[in-house]
Amino acid sequence: MNTTFLEYVVFFVASLMMLGGAIGVILFKNPVHAALGLVLTLFGVAVQFVAQEAHFLAAVQVIVYAGAIVVLFLFVIMLLGVDRAVDLSIEPIPIQRPLAAVMTVGLVGLVSAAVIKAGDAIGTLNPGLGLDVAGETTADGQNIVSNDGNIQQLARNLYNDHVLAFQLTSVLLIVAVVGTVLLTRKWPKQGAAT
């Protein structure tokens, strides 16, 4: 079995998962089914990450997206009790769907044309010669020989070059958590005993 053939199979199966799940998200009438379609898309993206040897990001993709974000979606759907089918044939603004379709086709066409035109400048993927292969040298000339070279490279880059952004990320998360607690809290009625 040829390696290239296997890469083809992985690529097309993962792409089918991604696009099928995405179409499911926008076509399923029930929000729960849409969330499950989103899981399929996220797993497809994770497979694509593995195929491009971004192993750490693939693991984070499955844990954070499929494990946390989709569970949060499902939790909110169940909590609010909106897990019932809606009629998608109702169209409040009649021209909206054709216009959205035209915009989408134009957007995808433009981006694809730009990608194909860029073509050679993008470079080749060098299958089997990704970022984490033994013998690859990092910026400081150090040889990476272990199997978790991807994680080491990512950590070195994150904690050296982007450490300020990393710390600002923690501020962002704190703000998001506090804001959500404030938003969803039930405030006592105005005029009630303080």
Next chain:
Amino acid sequence: MAQTGSCDVIAAVEPTWYLIVSSLLFGIGAFGLLVRRNPLVMFMCIELMLNAANLTFVALATSLGDINGQTAVFFVMVVAAAEVVVGLGILVSILRRRPGATADDLAELKG
């Protein structure tokens, strides 16, 4: 890499393909964001678009041999998580007050 057997004629998987697939994913997400009325499904469509951007980052990071792209994906994931938390918090507090509201019913922020 060595190409033998029946696969002589086909080229290896190229980053261009990943970019085109991710542009398709982005297009589907944008279309869904424009046509769906359920705010939860609209959030899911935003996630689709963010994932398309992530796939683009990883494809270019791998093809250009630059780990910075993967770090960017890391940050995008953090921001996506924060965005979903805040968005769903707003949604819960809106739908608690007005059950079954769609995006059309939310034209004004006044409670």
